[in-house]
Amino acid sequence: MHRRSFVLLGAAGLGSMISGCSDDEGFDLKNAPSGPIVLGFSQVGSESGWRLANTKSIQKAAEYNRIELKFDNAEGDQKRQIAAIQSYIDARVNVIAFSPVVESGWDEVLQRARAAGIPVVLTDRLIKTADESLYVSSIGADFVAEGNLAAAYLANDYSSGKNSVKVVEILGTPDSTPAKQRTQGFTETISKEKKLTVIDREAGNWTKAGGETAMRKLLRRNKDFDAVFAQNDEMGLGAAAVLADAGREPGSTSRIVTVDATKAGLQGLIDGKLNYVVECSPLIGELLMKAVVDLFYGGKVLRRISSEIVVFDKFSAATALPDRTY
Ligand code: GZL
Ligand code: ZN
Numbered sequence: 001m002h003r004r005s006f007v008l009l010g011a012a013g014l015g016s017m018i019s020g021c022s023d024d025e026g027f028d029l030k031n032a033p034s035g036p037i038v039l040g041f042s043q044v045g046s047e048s049g050w051r052l053a054n055t056k057s058i059q060k061a062a063e064y065n066r067i068e069l070k071f072d073n074a075e076g077d078q079k080r081q082i083a084a085i086q087s088y089i090d091a092r093v094n095v096i097a098f099s100p101v102v103e104s105g106w107d108e109v110l111q112r113a114r115a116a117g118i119p120v121v122l123t124d125r126l127i128k129t130a131d132e133s134l135y136v137s138s139i140g141a142d143f144v145a146e147g148n149l150a151a152a153y154l155a156n157d158y159s160s161g162k163n164s165v166k167v168v169e170i171l172g173t174p175d176s177t178p179a180k181q182r183t184q185g186f187t188e189t190i191s192k193e194k195k196l197t198v199i200d201r202e203a204g205n206w207t208k209a210g211g212e213t214a215m216r217k218l219l220r221r222n223k224d225f226d227a228v229f230a231q232n233d234e235m236g237l238g239a240a241a242v243l244a245d246a247g248r249e250p251g252s253t254s255r256i257v258t259v260d261a262t263k264a265g266l267q268g269l270i271d272g273k274l275n276y277v278v279e280c281s282p283l284i285g286e287l288l289m290k291a292v293v294d295l296f297y298g299g300k301v302l303r304r305i306s307s308e309i310v311v312f313d314k315f316s317a318a319t320a321l322p323d324r325t326y
Helices: 002-018 047-066 077-091 107-115 143-157 177-193 208-223 233-245 261-271 286-295 314-323
Strands: 036-043 068-073 096-097 121-123 137-140 166-171 194-202 225-231 255-260 278-279 304-306
Touching: 036 047, 036 077, 047 068, 047 233, 047 261, 068 077, 077 096, 077 107, 096 194, 096 286, 107 121, 107 233, 121 286, 137 286, 143 166, 143 177, 143 194, 143 208, 143 255, 143 278, 166 177, 166 208, 166 233, 194 208, 208 225, 208 233, 233 255, 233 261, 233 278, 255 261, 261 278, 261 314
Parallel strands: 036 068, 036 096, 096 121, 121 137, 137 304, 166 194, 166 225, 225 255, 255 278
Antiparallel strands: none
């Protein structure tokens, strides 16, 4: 009841506020739902600390913005994500949002959402499609920039001495946007500064166990390498454990750079197991809910809404860790 009154008041309030304004102010109340906005959200899974924080951020922001959230966790299964999106179409929600576990295979279900007149917003990851009109906006970090920064910080860790540094890379889920674009960014930067060379890669699928398995395979195949680029904290910490067992002193003899900046990642910096952690904030729930409210209450919704990126080292990690929310 209380939620409804907020939205009705909002609509009425806005109605009275804008009754005199012309269309060109972009207000478009014809689509505003009579009750609370109903958002159907399909989440990738619960594979990492980043993902859990992202889920919490979305659920909290929906509550705070009095948006009725239908939430499904696909546990990494694309078929389940597609089924969830279809169920939201059948339930005639006002808007659908999801973080696609991989980039391909979404056109059909998104065409059905469009046919039903339901706008779609992508969060975190992206889709590969020839038809860009299948979604109205995407919200997330620039993964290519994350890869650029990982390479730049790793290279300058070797500024003195070594002029050729061999790197092994541990990837997230193949065909996911962060896995593809972090590699793209890392490769772009090392081709410019000519110090680092990626000599081998292995997928770790975002988990600590996956990072351990990948690191063991890379160790078997490559006797001589200097550093590891792990595409998220969990895989980097898994790699560090295997390197320590192999007597390769992670964080010193073998430098490690990761992405996400979860509590575990920052602790890894403080413990000297990791050297740099590029943050990719999962706290995009507020950005998503603002876009959803703007969709229906006439604000401007950008095609691309970026979340910010920073790079932590052991000193900045010590400062940030105490009040880290994820
Ligand atoms: C990145 C996000 C990735 C994280 C991983 O925005 O898609 O998925 O880097 C998570 O930890 O599994
Ligand atoms: Zn990111």
